[in-house]
Amino acid sequence: MKIAVIGSGGREHAIGWRLSKENSHKLYSVPGNGGTKEITENVDVSSNKKILEFLKENEIEMVIIGPEIPLAEGLADETRKSGIITLGPNKDGARIEKSKVWAKNFMNKYNIPTADHIVFDDYDSAIKYVEKVREDRYPLVVKADGLAAGKGVFIVKDTEEARDALNTIMVEKKFGEAGKKVEIEEFLRGVEASYLVFMDGEKYKPMVTSKDYKQLLDNDRGPNTGGMGTFSPSPHIDRALEQKIQQNIIDRVLEGFHKENIDYRGVLYAGLMLTEDGPKVLEFNCRFGDPETQVILPRLKTPLSEIVHAINEVSLEKIDIKWKDKAAVCVIAASDGYPIEYEKGKHITGLENVKKSLVFHAGTKFVNEKYYTAGGRVLGVTAVENNLRKSREQAYRDISKITFEGMYYRNDIAKL
Ligand SMILES: Nc1ncnc2c1ncn2[C@@H]1O[C@H](COP(=O)(O)OP(=O)(O)O)[C@@H](O)[C@H]1O
Ligand SMILES: [Mg+2]
Known part of the structure; x- marks a missing residue:
């Protein structure tokens, strides 16, 4: 099958990597990065219009849309209209991420627990x-x-x-x-967790739990970033709590989508604060998380393309999604100065010495057989072992084999 992955981050490299393990797909990354180039064909187009032209001209059969912007701008509406099997909600569903005010109104309407807030325009x-x-x-x-x-x-x-x-x-x-518009809200105390589900508009199937590290520095200090590391599963979510998350949050979202006539076929990501009064929603995303995907997909046993198929046909209920009973830890290496100002074009060495962990590229370029930095978050090293401690040790052993000028990573990922 001809499959295109839209986006250029570590998340998209992880998606491409997962697909490359399944059957004999012909894979494209649009636009991709230095890492996706090894396993897929990179296609350097970016606007929705150009992406759509490329997909049609090349008779792409399936598309997985990684980032929020193309979804918010209606790429999935267009690909579905063109008969392409699509993972990602239409524009109306993407509002849940595109507008925090829309999402808050939706949460209030359907009684989904979240922080008290007030909106100003x-x-x-x-x-x-x-x-x-x-x-x-x-x-x-x-x-x-x-x-x-x-x-x-x-x-x-x-x-x-x-x-x-x-x-x-x-x-x-x-x-x-x-x-x-701005929204001013109550500060919630607790532990954060990410809860992602596949959703086909009628049913949903949960993914394994995870937690990401937003802040730049160890012990959650410094400015917020796109995410400096992540691990799965989250030991903070037991069966009872997961049930609560499903009943009080995800079930109600699905009910709300029904009532609002939103046909949501994609990934729904709930960013949660686990508070003393139960789980509360910080925000929703309308796509896979980055870096959570880099620990979730390595644990997925069922072919991702089969899941996307089932979502497209609204038959998610019929497939059994299987996960590895293992723990995954991903440590992100960023360029010095990220998330504010950072240099690019630094030579990355030592990648070939990483044997056990997976290396998912984010801001990298592959030029003349060499890898160079090309973004703030450069790459992530994911280890998958029998428990979090082992995965953590392996991930850190392997990331220490990689170097580039100004390389920075947190030292406390998955240190519980
Ligand atoms: N109400 C809140 N109470 C405490 N922390 C919050 C709250 N809302 C957001 N945060 C923190 O800020 C981060 C970013 O907020 P979020 O709503 O997820 O927006 P975005 O991911 O779009 O930047 C969260 O991951 C969390 O650490
Ligand atoms: Mg967030």
């Missing part, structure tokens, strides 16, 4: 609000409504920081249109 009222809030109610969380590549959320500890966040979003307009 003008700066003056937002400022008045934060100035009125008693200091002992801080920290608060200020969020830009729209897509901001993981940079639009600010945890503010006092009025001054709240003002700064509002200025960044609404006056400097750092996230453009995405910051036309």
Whole structure:
């Protein structure tokens, strides 16, 4: 089968890698990275229009859309119209990630537990609000409504920081249109977890649990990033809690989609805070997580292409999705200066010395038989062993074999 994976990150390399283990697919990465080049054909196009042209001209039969932006812009609507088997929701379903305000309204309507919040679409009222809030109610969380590549959320500890966040979003307009509305919400305490499911509009099947590390520095300090590491399974989610997540959150999302006539065929990702009062939703994503995918897919036994098929035909109920009873740990190597400013074009060495772990590339380029850095998050090393401790040790042993100038990674991933 001819299958295209849209996107260029570690997530997409992991998807391509998983597909490369199944049958004899002809695989394309659009646009892909240095790592996907080894296992798929990289196709250097990026706008939805060009992607669609490529898919049609090359008679691609299946497409897996990795990132949120093409989904929010309606790529899945178009590919479905063209008869291509598609993993990813249409534009109406992608609103659950595209607009945090839309998602909050949806959650309130369908009684899905989340942080209390208030929405503002003008700066003056937002400022008045934060100035009125008693200091002992801080920290608060200020969020830009729209897509901001993981940079639009600010945890503010006092009025001054709240003002700064509002200025960044609404006056400097750092996230453009995405910051036309802001949402100010209650700060939730607890442990974070990611809960992903495959959904076909009628049913869903859960993936294995995972946890990611958002902050740049050890012990969760420093600025938020796209994710510096992850592991699976999450020891914080036992059977009883998982049932609660399904009943109070995922079942209600599905019911809401039904009532709103949203035909959601893709991956739904719930970012959760496990609080004393039970699991609460921080946000939803309309796609696989990056880096969670790099620990989830190596544990998947059932061919991914079969799952995508079943989702397309709304027959997810009929397939049994199997997982390896193992633990996976992924440590991300970033370029010095990430997530703010960083250099590119550094030679990456030692990749050939990694024998046991999987190396998923993110910001890399393959030129003249050599790999170079080409992004902030450069690559991730995933180890899959019998338990988290072993996977953690293996991942760190293997990442230490790789070098590039300015290479940085956290040392506390999966240190529980
Ligand atoms: N209400 C909240 N309470 C505590 N922490 C939060 C809250 N909302 C977000 N966060 C923190 O900020 C991170 C990013 O927020 P999120 O809503 O997931 O937005 P995005 O991923 O789009 O940046 C979360 O992973 C979490 O660490
Ligand atoms: Mg998030």
